Each structure stands twice: as C-alpha cells, then as structure tokens.
Amino acid sequence: MLQNFIFFLVIVGIIVLLIMLANKIKVAYPILLVFAGLGISFIPGIPVVHVEPELIFLIFLPPLLYEAAWNTSWKELWRWRRIIFSFAFVVVFFTALSVGLVANYFIPGFSLALGFLLGGIVSPPDAVSAGAILKFVKIPKRFSSILEGESLLNDASSLIIFRFAMVATATGQFIWQDAAGSFVWMCLGGVAIGTLIAFIFMKLHKLLPTDVNMDIILTLMTPFIMYITAEELHASGILAVVSGGLFLSNRSHTFLSSSARLRTVNVWESFCFLLNGLVFMLIGLNLPQIVGGMGETSIYTAFGYGVLVTVVLIVVRFFAAYMAVITTVVMRNFISVADPQMPSWKTPVIMGWSGMRGVVSLAAALSIPLTLEDGSPFPQRNLILFITFVVILLTLVVQGLTLPLLIERFKIQDPDFTKPAKQIDSEIQIELAKIAVDKIRKEYPEKLEKFPVLKDQLQAWETRLNSSEIIFNYGEYEKIYKDILEAQRQWLINKNRQELLLDEEIIRKHLRLLDLQQEKIGMG
Template sequence: MLENFPFFLALVVIIVLLIMLADKAKIAYPVLLILAGLGIGFIPGVPILHIEPELIFLIFLPPLLYEAAWTISWKELWKWRRVICSFAFVIVFLTALSVAFVANYFIPGFSLALGFLLGGIVSPPDAVSAGAIMKFVRLPRTIASILEGESLLNDAASLIILRFALIAVATGQFVWYAAAGSFAWMVIGGIAIGLIVGWLFMKLHKYLPTDANMDIILSIVAPYIMYIAAEKAHSSGVLAVVSGGLYLSNNRHLFLSSTSRVRGFNVWQSLCFILNGLVFIMIGLALPEITSGLGEVSISAAIGYSILVTAVLIIGRILSSYGVVAFTLIAKHFITVADGRNPGIKGPLIIGWTGMRGVVSLAAALSIPLQLEDGSPFPQRNLILFITFVVILLTLLLQGLTLPYLIRMLNLSDRDQTRSEDEIDNEIKQQLAQHALTHLKTNYPEELKRQPILQQIADKWENSSALPENAIISEETKTVYRAILNRQRLWLIQKNKEEQALDEEIIRRHLHRIDMEEEKWRLI
C-alpha cells in the first residue's frame, strides 16, 4: 500500500486537472475521468487496481448519500413522492426484470436468477453523473427535483434486489413470502435506524459543548454510524443514511451554529468533490482486471451482450418515464397528485435519457462472491462484471455526452416559475428587510434611540426596502465591488509589511472579513 502512495497522490492531481478541463469544455467530468482511468490502466508499470466492494459501500457511499440528503429540498421530495418512489422502486424492479428475461433468452448459460442479479446491479442510474451534467444546463425545477429524489432511493432498491438475487442463485429457489418480509424489514428497519441515529446525533450536537470543528467531525462520523448500524441489523444502510440525513438536514438550524453550518458546507463540498473524482477514475482503472477474468467468453461476444443490455436499459427507462406520466394523468381522476397537467413529450424524454450508470453498479458487481457455499465457482461472475463495466461506459459516453445538447434542443420551460430567480430573490430580500425593521422598531424602540449602530442598521434596512422592485445587482456592479474589496485586501497586506509592531492577527481578521464579504456577494 505504501509503495503505491505516490501513485494515488498523482491520481488526485490528475483528477483535479481533468475536472478543470471538463468544466472548461462543458463536459460532465465522470466521462473524462473514466476515459482517463482506462488510459492509465494500460500504461506499463501502473499498479493494477483491485477495487474492494466494501471500500465503495462503506467508505464512499455513506458520505456521498448523506451530502445529497442534506442538499435536497424536503418540500420538493414530499411533493413528488409518488413519482420519485415509482422511479426508485417500481421502475428499478421492472428494469431488473426486463434485463433478467433478455439475458436469460440471449446470453448462453444465464438463468433467470442470474439475469435478475445482473438486472439488479445495472438498474439504478447514477446520481453523480446526472448532477455533473446538470451543472452546465438548466432544468425545470420539477424535473430536477424528481431526478434528485430518485437518486437518493434507487441505490437502496438495487441493493435489495441484489441481495435476493444472490440468495436465489445460491439456493436455486425463491420463497416470495420470506422475501416480502425481508424486504419490509430492510425498508422499515433502515428508515427507523437512520432516524434514531440521526436523533441521537442531534442531541449530541445540541447538548454537548461542541465547537465548529467538533460539529464537522460529528457530521462526518454520522453517516458511517447510520450505515453500519443498519447493515448489522440486516436492513438497508442506504435508506438509513438517507432518512437520517434528511432528518438532520431539516433540523440543522436547531442544533448547529452559523459557524458550524458555514464551515461544514465548505468541508463537505471538498470531501465529496474528491470522493466523486476517485470513484470514477477507479472505474476506468478496473478494466484490465475485469477483462482478464472473462475466460472462455470472447471479448467480442461479451461486448455484444453488453450493448444488448445497455439498449434494454435505455429503452426501458424512456418507456417507463412515459408510463409514469400516463399513470399520473389517469390517477389524478381518483387521487390528489402533485401536478395533474400534461407534461408533454419533452419532460419524460429528458428524465428517460438521464440513465447513466456509475460506481454503485460496479461495486455491486464486485460484491458477488467468487464461490457458492458448496465451493463451486459462482456462475458467470466475470461476464457480469464485464457487462456492468461496459454498461457504465456506454451510458456515460452516449447519454452523458448528448444529454446537455438534448436539453438545449428541447428548450424546456419551467411552468411553475413565471418570474426569474433574480426577481424572486429581490422581492424576498426587500420583504426580509421590512420584517426585520418592523421587529426592531416595535420591540427595541429605546435601544434604537440610544445605540447609533442600531440606527445605522435600521437605515440600511429602510434603504433596502425603498429600492425599486427591478433593482437587481448587475454583474458590472459585482465586478466593481470585488475590485474595491481586492484593493482593501492589498492595502492591509502592505500595511502589515510596513508596520512591524502591528499584530498580524488583527490584519488576518480584517482579511477574513473581506473574504466573507466577497463570498457573500458571490452568492447574491
């Protein structure tokens, strides 16, 4: 391990450079990272990377799911719960079933149980890939919310299918009532354990004398505790992390200080940035090991099977997207749905095309045991691994590269948002200032008279409320203000150099305030 440490350091540098290149070229970075991993893997002398599935499931998956749960809107998740659960559970199951029948019919030696195992592995789309692509294009809020919500839950459905399929392959039978009971416990138990652990961590944050550093450390530990506790109880670790993350996210202002929230946000952004980069380049690096294990199956035949499975996945997801729309339009006559309007053909097509597969599928394939309980080799394991890898590669290249162009070509409009974000933001800013000003004048009239600083704050809010509705800060204004802030920064640095007796810590505090002010204006 230590002898490969320089190689891993070089990988981190390569990841950063490739993501910079992807941002410059407006390409989803998972595509470049996988291709780079492929190229690096065939360089003579490069260490062959053996990916342990436990590394992905235990080290990478909990923090990535936890961060996603913290950033998603619970309001939108609840609003679109029926559609999201349809994609995350029903469609994942139907996709796995479709792959099972196709694999059983076209791939020699594939039983229905093996086909169902393969289907469970490749059925969940990858959230990171879709998120990386959506950085460069704007989607209507409805579609973005559905995709974000689906990404939180579909991994759990896939891993549950994987567990049942492994049992069916090993025993040669499938007891449906036992599977139904186990499925119920995995879902209910996973959610319950996540909520319990989340509640305990909230109490730790709230009642222990923690500071921002301790709060951040606890937030990093929390998803691992949720995942491990649920897995030890034979329930879904993924659902535990998601439910616990959603619970803590919606109560963050009750137990975390503003300092902990600001610093924690930056730490989590950096942590997930490098984790996402590592998992995708590791996929590319795994190809030499996967290819070497094919055995009697020729490369050309294996590629053909992989293309067939990829076609089933793409076509199946698009048909499922339109099926969900059709079901919603029918169901609105009998139940209350979030939005009963006909979305047309554009929205479902976009959702259907966001079916890129990723690292969870590869880790699930790698978790297949080498041998059955009787000591015989696990049937078709190497072919399943190869098909999974090619499916990931093809969906990322085909769908990942074309999705931004498809979104721009369809030119979707957000029917729920009749005004621009800048207009809404400006309105809320003025209402917030007016609310604060009224509260100050009503509850602190004497303090307002005695304290000049409070009067200055009140004047600032009054001026903010007096701005016209269309007073949106332009990019030119931001550029000028950032230039002034930079000038202040240079003046402080020069003053620190010239006055040797001046305490540098005071200068650093002022520099930090300028940095915070510049960051605030970056978000305006």
C-alpha cells in the same frame, strides 16, 4: 507502500485537473475520469488497484448518499412523491426483471438469479452523473428534483434486489415468502434505525459542549454508524443513511451553529468531491483486470452483451417515463396530483434519456465476492463487472454528451419558477429588511441612541426598503463592486506583509468576510 501512496496522490491531482478541464470545456467530469482511468491502467508499471469487495459499500456509499440526502429538498421530495416512488421502486424492479430475463435468454451461462443480480446492479440511474451533466444547461427545477429524489431511493431498492439475487445465486433457491418478509423489514427497519440514530446524534449536538470541529467530526461519523447499525440488524443500510440524512438536514438549524453549518458544508463538499472522483477513476483503472478474468468470453462478445443490456435499460426507462405521464393524465381525474398542467411529450423524453449509470452500479458490481461460501469462484463475476462497465461508459458518453443538446433543442420552460432568480432574491432581501426594521422600531427604539452601530444598521435596512430599484442584471455594477472587494483584499494582504507583529489570524478573518460578501451577491 510509499510508492502506492505517491501513486494515489498523483491520481488525486489528475482528478482535480480533469474536473477543471471538464468545467472549462463544459463536459460532464465522470466521462473524462472514466477515460483517464482506462488510459492510466495501460501504462506499464502502474500499481494494481484492488479494493476489498466488502469495503466498497462501506467506504463510498454511506457518505455519498448522506451528502445527497442532506442537500435534497424534503418539500420537493414530498411534492413529487408519486413519480419519485414509482421510479424508485416499481421502475427499478421492472428494470431488474427485464435485464434478468434478457440476460438469462441471450447470455450463455447466466441463470435467472445471475440475471437479476446484474439487473439490480445496473437498474439505478446515478444522480452524480446526471448532476454533472445538467449543471451546464438550464432545466426546470422539477426535473432535477425528481432525478435527485429518485436517485436517493432507487439506490436502496436496487441494492435490496441485488442482495436477494446474491442469496439466490449462492444457495440456488429463492423463497418468496421469506423474501417478502425480509423486504418489509429491510425497508421499514432501515428507515426506523436511520431516523432513531439521527435523533440521537441531534441530541448529542445539542447536549454536548461541542465546538465547530467536533460538530464536523460527528457529522462525518453519522452516516457510517447508521449504515453499519442497520446492516448488522439485517435492515437496509442505504435507507437508514437516506432517512437519517433527510431527518437531520431539515433540522440542522436547530442543533448546528451558523459557523458549523458553513464549515460542515465546505468539508462535505470536498470529501464527496474526492470520493466521486476516485470512484469514476476506479471504473477505468479496473477494466484491464476485469477483461483478463473473463476466460473464454471474448471482449467483443462481452461488449455486445453490454450494449444489449444498455438498450434494455434505455427502452424500459422510456416506457416508464411515458407510462408515468399517461398515469398522471388519467389519475388527475380522480385524485389531486402535484402537476395540474398537461404534461408535454418532451417531458418523458428528457426523463427517459436521463438514465446515466455510475457510482452505485460500480460499487455494487465491485462488491461481488470473489468466491462463494464453498470456495468456488463466483459465477460470471468478471463478465458482470465488464457489462456494468460498458453500461456505465455508454450511458455516460452517449446519453451524457447528447442530453444537453436535447435540452437546448427542446427549450423547455420552467412552469414552476416564472420569475428570474435575482428578482426573487431581491424581493426576499426587501422582506428581510422590513422584518428587521419593524423589530427594531417596535421592540428596541430606546437602544438606537445607546448603540450607534444599531442605528447605522437600521438606516441601511431602511435604505433598502426605500429603494425602488431591483437589480435584475448587475452588469457594470457587478464589475465595480468586485473591483472594490479586490482592492480591500489586496490592502489586507499588503498590511499583513508589512506589519510583522500583526496577528495574521485577524487578517484571515477579514479576508473570509470579504469572501462571504462576494459569495452573498453571487460573484464568487
């Protein structure tokens, strides 16, 4: 037990080092983690990593999807709702159907149910992989918004397909009427359950005498309770987590204090950072076991099947991207659409090439049970796992390494945000200062003499209003201000060392304030 603990501790350390390396060389970290896991798995004496299939969904998916929903803009989600919903449901179903038919025709021993099962696993693109790749290039906000929104919902739709295919594989039959009714309940029930539990937790935050630590613990519990409750009621746990996360994220300012919001974000970022790293490392670590269990199918043949499925996924996504543009051009004559401009031919190319697979596909594949209810081995389980691995690897490496080059070559301008971000930031700061000055002048003029600090703050806000300078590129000013903050930070550290009776918590508080100042002006 102790040996395995040390092994996982080393794995976490390797994950951190590899992600730092990926940021340094500007390569998406999932690529390095997959190859690292594969390399580590061949080291003699390495412990076999085995996670119970039924725990995969419960451990990884609820927190990862909850954090993604929390950070998703409802405004952008609603703005691009038509294309997001079409990609998340229609395209996912069409992709799963295409993969199912191709697998049934070309892969020996694959029934249509098994083909659909494989299609449900590999159909959803992964937002984590796309986000890790797109962070190194400048891309219009609409692309990232569509990819984020699509990934939230297509996880749910693909896993619903996955569940129905599992039932069909296990029972050998598929009743469309029952499936349609179950599909409606899974969608509507999942959304209703997630929203209801989110509302209950919001009330708990408001009514209970919680502190910041308790608030953080409650947020960590929330996605798991949403998921488990929905699954127990045979609804979609994924949709419950997504809908609940969206509900709470848009109301976080009403039930969480500013301190709780700041610290909750930090905790969740670290938690999901670790989960994502472990999942991509697991992809590589599990490959030798998967290959060993494929039986008579050679690794070269299985790899060929993986390439075939990957090509199907890419072709279907390109087709869907161009159909979305054509539909937009046609339908704009009859209804109002989110984008009034004429779409460029480059748009569907970027969308079509952004279909990297990752966390959800792996979790779904690993969750396939080892045996059926009668005790017989689950048919083609290891081949499905290997094909999923090849799809994830190929889309990450081929699309992941070339997508930034494609975006740089196309030089797509952002049609939505034409002002520089720093100009928008400065304008907002000026408007906020104006609100503060008006508030003090109108409602608290008699308090200015009583509270000199209020007078000083008013003067600072008025100075900002009277200044006509808007800094677009900080340049030398940035270096000077950073040097000042560093000098203040060093003075605090030295004072803490020299005065033995000084409460160190006070020093830490002021160090955090300096960090917030540095973060606020974008110098972190």
